[in-house]
Each structure stands twice: as C-alpha cells, then as structure tokens.
Amino acid sequence: MASSPIILLVLCAGLLPATPRATAPGPLPEPVQSQVRRGSSSRLIRSTRQDLKSLQHEEKRLRTSRVSFDQERRSQIAQLLDRLTRSQSSDPDFPRELESTLLSLLGTALDQGDRKPEARERWDLLAQMVQDAMGQTLLPGALDRLREEVLMSERGGPSALRAAVARLLAEDRTARTTMALLASHRASSELLANTCLDSLVGRREEPVHALFMRELEPRGKTPLVDPRKLARAEQHFSVVPLAEDSPSAAKLADWIAGRLMSQSWRAACRAVALCRGLADEAVVPALIEALGLWQGRADSGVPVRRTMHEISEELKDRSGRNIGTDPRRWQVWWRGVQNGTVSRRASPSQGGAETTTAGFFGIRPASDRIVFVIDNSGSMDAAFLGGTGTGTTSHTRYKEAIEQLEGCLKLLGPKTRFDLVLFSSGSKSWKKRLVPATNSYIQGAKAWLRNHAPSGGTGLRQGVKEALRMNTRGNLDLERLEADTVVILCDGGTDTGSAWVEPFLRDINSEARLLFHAVRIGGAGDGTLQALALGSGGRCVDVDG
Structure with missing residues (x-):
C-alpha cells in the first residue's frame, strides 16, 4: 500500500532542527551601558555650558548698556534661567559658576535700576527673577560664605556685586548678618548703602533704629530729606515696635510731634504712619494736640479733612473707640486713662458706630x-x-x-x-x-x-x-x-x-x-x-x- 504524504511530512519535520523560541533582548553589557551614560552626561554638560555662556553674554550686554531689558530679552533670560535651575548637570564646577553668573546678573539689575529711575520697574522685575533662581540653586551655607567673602571683604568685588549679596541677605535675621549690613551701609557706594538699608528694614536691634533715625534728618545745608530715605524709615518704624526705654523711641517721638504740627499735610500724615511702633504715652498727647491744631485750620477754611481723619484713625486704633475728629472728646478719654477711670481700650460694644458707607459705590472718601x-x-x-x-x-x-x-x-x-x-x-x-x-x-x-x-x-x-x-x-x-x-x-x-x-x-x-x-x-x-x-x-x- 502506498505511503501517506501526510505521514512522510511529519517524519521529515521531526528530522529538522528545532527553531529557537523568541526571547526578550537582555541587558547591554556593562561597558556599553557606561559608554551610553557618559555620552548622555556629556551632552547635558555641553548643553548646560552653552546656556550658562548665553546668560553670561546677556549679563555683559545689559551691564554695558548695549541692550535694554525689554520684553524680548526678558523672555530669553527667563528661558535660560528656567533651564539652568532645572539642570541635572554632573559638572562639579557648575553650581559655583552658576552662582557667580547669577550674582553678577542680580548686581547688574540693581545697578541699572539705581542709575535709571524711569526704568526701575523693569530692572526690579529682572532682579526678582534672578533672586528667585538663586533661591533654588544656592548651595547650603552659600549665603554665609557670600556674606564673608563678598559683602564684608575689601576685595569683595564691585559695589554692584556686594549690593547683590546685601539683597540676598534681607531674610537672614541673624546678628552676624545685621552687623555686616550695618557696616557695609557706611560704604561710599550709594547703591550698596541703599541696598543695605532695604535689607535692614524691620530688624529689631537698637543700632538699626538709630540708623533709621539718622535717615529722617536732613544732611548738609539742605533742609530737605531724600524721599527714598524717608520712605525706608517709615517702612521700618511702621512695622517694628520700639521699647519704651529705647533711646530711638524718645527721639522718634520728638520727631513725630514736630511734624504733626507742620504746615504740610504730607509731613503730618507721614508722622502718623511713623508713630505706630511707639507706646501710647509717647504719642497720644501729641496726636490729640495736633488734632486741635488741624481743627483750627479747618475752621479757617484750609482743606484738612484727610489729615484729621488719619490722626483720628490712629487714635481709634489705639483706643478701640470711634469718637470722631473732635479733639475735646479725645482729651476726655486720655485724662480718664491717666486717672484710671476709663479703660485704655474699649470693648467692642463701647467702640461707637461706624460712619455711613453711602457714597461712590459704597466708598465715602475722608477727604476734601x-x-x-x-x-x-x-x-x-x-x-x-x-x-x-x-x-x-x-x-x-x-x-x-x-x-x-x-x-x-x-x-x-x-x-x-x-x-x-x-x-x-x-x-x-x-x-x-x-x-x-x-x-x-x-x-x-x-x-x-x-x-x-x-x-x-x-x-x-x-x-x-x-x-x-x-x-x-x-x-x-x-x-x-x-x-x-x-x-x-x-x-x-x-x-x-x-x-x-x-x-x-x-x-x-x-x-x-x-x-x-x-x-x-x-x-x-x-x-x-x-x-x-x-x-x-x-x-x-x-x-x-
């Protein structure tokens, strides 16, 4: 009987070598993996180096005033800062080189803003961008090192660099930093002095209070004080309470009393703002006396509503009482406080009624x-x-x-x-x-x-x-x-x-x-x-x- 073709096929197939089963590719040999990692790391280092070089180039052009900090340059620098702060470069020199570049750029922003007040808004924006980037990239201990090596050192570099460090130290409230800022404030550079003042605002040490008291007084032959110095002193004294036995407290109280009686409503309103850190005994009598003076000016037709309102609001904040702008009523309250027959602060039920809110969409300005x-x-x-x-x-x-x-x-x-x-x-x-x-x-x-x-x-x-x-x-x-x-x-x-x-x-x-x-x-x-x-x-x- 003839053989079946199917049986022959099966027998022949059994004689063929077996086809190997497909398997997943195994890991690359370690030498190959190491070579891949080195290549990737090298590309990252080169890319990061190029970004750093581009940022250094932009800083130099801005520092030498070859270009302005316009919207296009802002976008370019923002992209560079974003890539550099997120970089995972393994280059051991990168962190310090980035720190140096960012510090230079921050100094340039501060310097250009100081030189060009009309464009200060744009330079302030750049300074904040750079400061934010430095907050993400500074190494541990970097601020202490920069304080000693740049701010305090006679070889610390240009004043713009030292000003950049002073700006970074604003939130460091240690005694060492406060001493460094006070010492550096005496530098001949106006930029460095002003930046140190900005970073000293709100510190509670007596030498700081004494410094801001000096800022309130005119220098040289001119009777006027630089408005920026006045603004810094106001910012400081309006947020820092002064101890009653502080020498600066007594001097500030005398300064306030004189300005409250000024012919200038601006000077009087600034004095009100500056008295917020002083005790009641130091300023309440002067506030009540000034209220009577300005009331007399109002009776003679001088527009004083805003000034009287601010004085009475300060008294209201201190007493919890809403008894208006009549100085006689405030005198009665203060005499009662001194005699012990009236509480210093009223309970909520004693505060008095608020004034009407009718006016321009609910706003009734206390002004004329x-x-x-x-x-x-x-x-x-x-x-x-x-x-x-x-x-x-x-x-x-x-x-x-x-x-x-x-x-x-x-x-x-x-x-x-x-x-x-x-x-x-x-x-x-x-x-x-x-x-x-x-x-x-x-x-x-x-x-x-x-x-x-x-x-x-x-x-x-x-x-x-x-x-x-x-x-x-x-x-x-x-x-x-x-x-x-x-x-x-x-x-x-x-x-x-x-x-x-x-x-x-x-x-x-x-x-x-x-x-x-x-x-x-x-x-x-x-x-x-x-x-x-x-x-x-x-x-x-x-x-x-």
Missing part, C-alpha cells in the same frame, strides 16, 4: 481734595447688572458711574474740591485743577462725562499718571498736585497689568502720599486695583455689574 479716575473703555458700555436699570442695555456701567459720582459729590458738599480723569486707550482731564463740588460744577462734570462715550482699551496706568499731573518723563511736581485722594473705577483687567504698582507706590507715591480707593465692577481684574488701594491704605470694593 479728590480726583475721580473713571474707566472709559469700551466694556463700560455693557449693561449694568445692578441699580435702577438692572440688566437693561439702556443703563450701562458708564451711566451708573455718572449717577454714583453725582450722588457722592452732593453728599461730600461744596467744601470738597474735585476733578475728573477719564482713561481708555489714553487719558484726559476735565479741569486739570480742583473745583468746588457745587451744583453747577457737578452738572458740568456730568455733561463732560456724557460727551465722552466709552471706547478703546483699559489704560489705567496712564489715568493714574494724569491724576498725579506727572509729565511725560514720569516726574512728579508736588506744587501742581492739589489732591490728596484718588478714587478709581475700573471694570476689568488693565492694559499693563499690576507689575508697575509696587515700584510706583515705593518710588513715587511715598512722596505724593495719595490715598487710593478703588471700585471694581464685574468679576474681571488683574490685581491692579487691589494693589493700589491696599498698598496706599485705601479700600477696594467689588460691585456686581
């Missing part, structure tokens, strides 16, 4: 010299979701603002003087001077506002400059600035954001001493209104709309 800065951008033409015309397109945010302004001015009365500023893509003033809140001027203000229909962007910063009568170079003329209070209405995010506010409050408003109140209509915003109001001591309210 006000500039209203009103948003005139296109979004103000949207329907207002509150008030008499709820939800109707005929009653817009802008129309509501006009109605609120009229009611506020009538409430404040003709002894109050005011002006208006509109801002959108630009800004414009109504009178460029303060006028009394009489009915004729109120009606004129309404007509002017109605003649300017909302349109354009939200250039709040330009509106603030217009309110301060600042020139195109950003310079402030206090002789032209009549107002002591600014009330802002805005309905959303601004064209420039909020980064400019802190430098503005520190470098410009510390001298102008304007109080900013703000109203935000709707839920949008970028923090600018809150920063202006809270940073100057004012209020910021939100309004549905």
Whole structure:
C-alpha cells in the first residue's frame, strides 16, 4: 500500500532542527551601558555650558548698556534661567559658576535700576527673577560664605556685586548678618548703602533704629530729606515696635510731634504712619494736640479733612473707640486713662458706630481734595447688572458711574474740591485743577462725562499718571498736585497689568502720599486695583455689574 504524504511530512519535520523560541533582548553589557551614560552626561554638560555662556553674554550686554531689558530679552533670560535651575548637570564646577553668573546678573539689575529711575520697574522685575533662581540653586551655607567673602571683604568685588549679596541677605535675621549690613551701609557706594538699608528694614536691634533715625534728618545745608530715605524709615518704624526705654523711641517721638504740627499735610500724615511702633504715652498727647491744631485750620477754611481723619484713625486704633475728629472728646478719654477711670481700650460694644458707607459705590472718601479716575473703555458700555436699570442695555456701567459720582459729590458738599480723569486707550482731564463740588460744577462734570462715550482699551496706568499731573518723563511736581485722594473705577483687567504698582507706590507715591480707593465692577481684574488701594491704605470694593 502506498505511503501517506501526510505521514512522510511529519517524519521529515521531526528530522529538522528545532527553531529557537523568541526571547526578550537582555541587558547591554556593562561597558556599553557606561559608554551610553557618559555620552548622555556629556551632552547635558555641553548643553548646560552653552546656556550658562548665553546668560553670561546677556549679563555683559545689559551691564554695558548695549541692550535694554525689554520684553524680548526678558523672555530669553527667563528661558535660560528656567533651564539652568532645572539642570541635572554632573559638572562639579557648575553650581559655583552658576552662582557667580547669577550674582553678577542680580548686581547688574540693581545697578541699572539705581542709575535709571524711569526704568526701575523693569530692572526690579529682572532682579526678582534672578533672586528667585538663586533661591533654588544656592548651595547650603552659600549665603554665609557670600556674606564673608563678598559683602564684608575689601576685595569683595564691585559695589554692584556686594549690593547683590546685601539683597540676598534681607531674610537672614541673624546678628552676624545685621552687623555686616550695618557696616557695609557706611560704604561710599550709594547703591550698596541703599541696598543695605532695604535689607535692614524691620530688624529689631537698637543700632538699626538709630540708623533709621539718622535717615529722617536732613544732611548738609539742605533742609530737605531724600524721599527714598524717608520712605525706608517709615517702612521700618511702621512695622517694628520700639521699647519704651529705647533711646530711638524718645527721639522718634520728638520727631513725630514736630511734624504733626507742620504746615504740610504730607509731613503730618507721614508722622502718623511713623508713630505706630511707639507706646501710647509717647504719642497720644501729641496726636490729640495736633488734632486741635488741624481743627483750627479747618475752621479757617484750609482743606484738612484727610489729615484729621488719619490722626483720628490712629487714635481709634489705639483706643478701640470711634469718637470722631473732635479733639475735646479725645482729651476726655486720655485724662480718664491717666486717672484710671476709663479703660485704655474699649470693648467692642463701647467702640461707637461706624460712619455711613453711602457714597461712590459704597466708598465715602475722608477727604476734601479728590480726583475721580473713571474707566472709559469700551466694556463700560455693557449693561449694568445692578441699580435702577438692572440688566437693561439702556443703563450701562458708564451711566451708573455718572449717577454714583453725582450722588457722592452732593453728599461730600461744596467744601470738597474735585476733578475728573477719564482713561481708555489714553487719558484726559476735565479741569486739570480742583473745583468746588457745587451744583453747577457737578452738572458740568456730568455733561463732560456724557460727551465722552466709552471706547478703546483699559489704560489705567496712564489715568493714574494724569491724576498725579506727572509729565511725560514720569516726574512728579508736588506744587501742581492739589489732591490728596484718588478714587478709581475700573471694570476689568488693565492694559499693563499690576507689575508697575509696587515700584510706583515705593518710588513715587511715598512722596505724593495719595490715598487710593478703588471700585471694581464685574468679576474681571488683574490685581491692579487691589494693589493700589491696599498698598496706599485705601479700600477696594467689588460691585456686581
């Protein structure tokens, strides 16, 4: 019988060698793995080196003023800083080289900002970027080493480098660092001296208090004190309590008493701010006496409402009592405290009633010299979701603002003087001077506002400059600035954001001493209104709309 083809195939298949089963690839030999790691590490080192070299190049160009720190350069440097702070380079020299580069860049930012006040906002931003990067990359013990090798050493390098170290030491409250900052403050470099002062603010050692007391006094033949020195001293003494037996406390109390009686409302208001770290016995009698003096000036027609309000608010904070601006009532309270017949601080039920909140969207400024800065951008033409015309397109945010302004001015009365500023893509003033809140001027203000229909962007910063009568170079003329209070209405995010506010409050408003109140209509915003109001001591309210 013939053989079956199937049986033959099976027999033949059994004679063939077996095909090996597929298996997963095994690990590379150790020499190969080591070579791969070395190659990857080398590429990382080269990439990191290139970024570091690029950052050093940018620092040199900024230091020699070959380029400006504009938006494009900010973006480039931010990317370099991000990559360098996240780098896992195994190069042992990298941490110290990065530290040196960042320190140079921080010094350049501080130096350029000091040389170019008109551009200080941008340089401050760069300084903060670099400081944040150094906070992530400094090795343990680096601040102590930099303090000794750079700040304290006569061979520590250029003043900008030493100023950079002084800036980094601001949060180090050790006695050694305080002594180093005090000693370095005496350097001939103004940049280094000022940076040391900034880092000394808020420290509680008596030599620090004595230093800031000296900053309050005029130098040389001029009777004036540098506004920046005044601002630093105010910042220090307003946050640090002074012991009653402190020599600086007695000197500060005498300084405050003299300024409270000044003809200048700005000097008096600064004195109020400076007294917050002193005991009641040191300043309360001077505050009550000053209140009587300013009351007499008010009776003679001098606009003093803001000054009297700030003095009475300080007394209210100390006593827990809301008994107004009448100096006689405060005298009765203080005599009772001295005699032991009246408690120093009132219980909540004894505090007194708060003043009315009626006014401009709930804000009633304690002032008789006000500039209203009103948003005139296109979004103000949207329907207002509150008030008499709820939800109707005929009653817009802008129309509501006009109605609120009229009611506020009538409430404040003709002894109050005011002006208006509109801002959108630009800004414009109504009178460029303060006028009394009489009915004729109120009606004129309404007509002017109605003649300017909302349109354009939200250039709040330009509106603030217009309110301060600042020139195109950003310079402030206090002789032209009549107002002591600014009330802002805005309905959303601004064209420039909020980064400019802190430098503005520190470098410009510390001298102008304007109080900013703000109203935000709707839920949008970028923090600018809150920063202006809270940073100057004012209020910021939100309004549905």
